[in-house]
Amino acid sequence: MRTVVLENANEAVRALKAGELVALPTETVYGLAGLGLEPEVLAKIFAAKDRPTFDPLILHIARPGQISQLASEVPHDARRLVDNFWPGPLTLVLPKKPHVPDLATAGLGTVAVRCPRHPLMRQVIEKVGSPLAAPSANLFGRLSPTSAEHVVEQLEGRIPYVLDGGACEVGVESTIVGFLPDGVYLLRPGGLPTELIERMIGPLKRPTASGTASGTGSEGGQSAPGQLPQHYAPVTPIVVIDGWHQLLPGDGVLTLKSVPEGHGGPVIQLSAKGNLKEAASRFFEALHELDRAGVPRIAAVRFPEQGLGLALNDRLLRAAATHSK
Numbered sequence: 200m201r202t203v204v205l206e207n208a209n210e211a212v213r214a215l216k217a218g219e220l221v222a223l224p225t226e227t228v229y230g231l232a233g234l235g236l237e238p239e240v241l242a243k244i245f246a247a248k249d250r251p252t253f254d255p256l257i258l259h260i261a262r263p264g265q266i267s268q269l270a271s272e273v274p275h276d277a278r279r280l281v282d283n284f285w286p287g288p289l290t291l292v293l294p295k296k297p298h299v300p301d302l303a304t305a306g307l308g309t310v311a312v313r314c315p316r317h318p319l320m321r322q323v324i325e326k327v328g329s330p331l332a333a334p335s336a337n338l339f340g341r342l343s344p345t346s347a348e349h350v351v352e353q354l355e356g357r358i359p360y361v362l363d364g365g366a367c368e369v370g371v372e373s374t375i376v377g378f379l380p381d382g383v384y385l386l387r388p389g390g391l392p393t394e395l396i397e398r399m400i401g402p403l404k405r406p407t408a409s410g411t412a413s414g415t416g417s418e419g420g421q422s423a424p425g426q427l428p429q430h431y432a433p434v435t436p437i438v439v440i441d442g443w444h445q446l447l448p449g450d451g452v453l454t455l456k457s458v459p460e461g462h463g464g465p466v467i468q469l470s471a472k473g474n475l476k477e478a479a480s481r482f483f484e485a486l487h488e489l490d491r492a493g494v495p496r497i498a499a500v501r502f503p504e505q506g507l508g509l510a511l512n513d514r515l516l517r518a519a520a521t522h523s524k
C-alpha cells in the first residue's frame with residue numbers, strides 16, 4: 200500500500216465513511232482517524248501504529264453539544280470547561296455510554312472526548328457524521344507528527360491516506376482532564392495551559408507513579424496509559440539539561456531562548472523572544488530535525504515550569520526516560 204497525500208477534504212470523508220483510515224490535521228498534532236464506534240476500524244488504528252490495545256483512544260466530535268452522545272454524565276465543572284475551552288486543545292475523560300466500544304476505551308468505564316478547533320478536522324467529522332477516533336499519527340512511542348510529511352515519514356505504507364492541512368498551530372497534544380470517581384485529575388499536560396483550567400475549576404489532582412486512586416487500567420492502576428514513560432521519543436538518545444556545563448561536544452541542542460557560545464553541534468532556538476506558544480508550535484518539528492541531523496545525542500534545555508512549558512517538559516522527560524533504561 201502506498202500512502203496518498205490528499206488535498207481535498209471530501210476525499211478524506213469518502214474514505215473514512217468506507218471504514219478506511221485517514222491521518223487528519225488538528226490544531227495540536229496530526230491524528231490517525233477512523234470511525235470511532237466501529238471495532239474493526241479501531242483495530243486497524245492499533246495495528247497501523249503498533250499500539251498496544253491497553254492504551255485507549257480519544258474520540259473527536261464536531262460540535263461541543265455532541266459530548267452527550269458519548270458521555271453518560273457531564274459533571275458541572277466539566278460543562279464549564281466545555282463551554283469555555285471547546286473547540287480547542289482539551290480532552291475530557293468522562294463516564295462512557297454503553298455503546299462506546301471497549302476497544303476505544305481499553306475496557307475502562309470512561310471515554311476520552313475532544314472537540315478540536317482545526318476547521319478542516321471539524322468539517323471532516325461533521326460530514327462523516329460520526330465521532331472519529333484519532334490517536335497521534337505516529338508509531339507507538341515515537342515523535343508526534345505536526346506536518347503531513349512527518350506522518351508519511353513514520354506511517355508510509357501502513358495507512359492509505361493523509362489529508363495535508365499544513366503545520367499544526369499549537370504543536371503539542373491536548374491537555375487531558377479526567378473526571379474520575381475520586382476527583383478531577385490532570386492526566387496529561389498539553390496544549391491548553393493547566394493554569395487556565397485551575398483558575399476556572401480549582402486545583403487538579405496529579406496521578407502518582409501508580410496511577411490514580413480510582414484507576415482501573417490494566418497497567419497496574421494506570422488510568423491514563425499516556426503516562427507510560429516511553430512516549431514521544433526520537434531515535435537519537437536525549438537528555439534534559441539545566442545548564443551549559445552539562446553539554447557534550449557535538450550534542451544537538453534544543454533550547455527555548457538562550458544559546459551556547461562556540462558550540463560545535465547544531466543548535467535550535469525555539470523562540471528568540473522566549474515565547475512558549477511559539478516554542479510549542481515548533482517543538483516536534485525541531486526534534487524531528489535534530490533526530491535527522493545524525494548527532495550522537497540531543498541535549499534539551501528544561502523549559503520554565505509554567506504555561507505550555509509544563510507540556511513541553513513532560514514530553515522531554517518521557518523521551519529522556521526511554522533512553523535511560
Ligand code: TXA
Pocket residue numbers: 225227228229230231254255256257290292304307309310311313315333334335336371372373375377386422423424425426
Ligand atoms: O491532541 C491530541 O490529543 C491528539 C490529537 C490527534 O487529537 N491525540 C492524541 O491521542 O494525542 P493519543 O492517543 O496519542 O493520546 C491520547 C491519550 C493516551 O495517552 C491515552 O492513554 C489517554 O489519552 N486516554 C484515552 N482514553 C482514556 C481514558 N478513558 N482514561 C484515561 N486516559 C485515556
Ligand code: MG
Pocket residue numbers: 334335343
Ligand atoms: Mg500519542
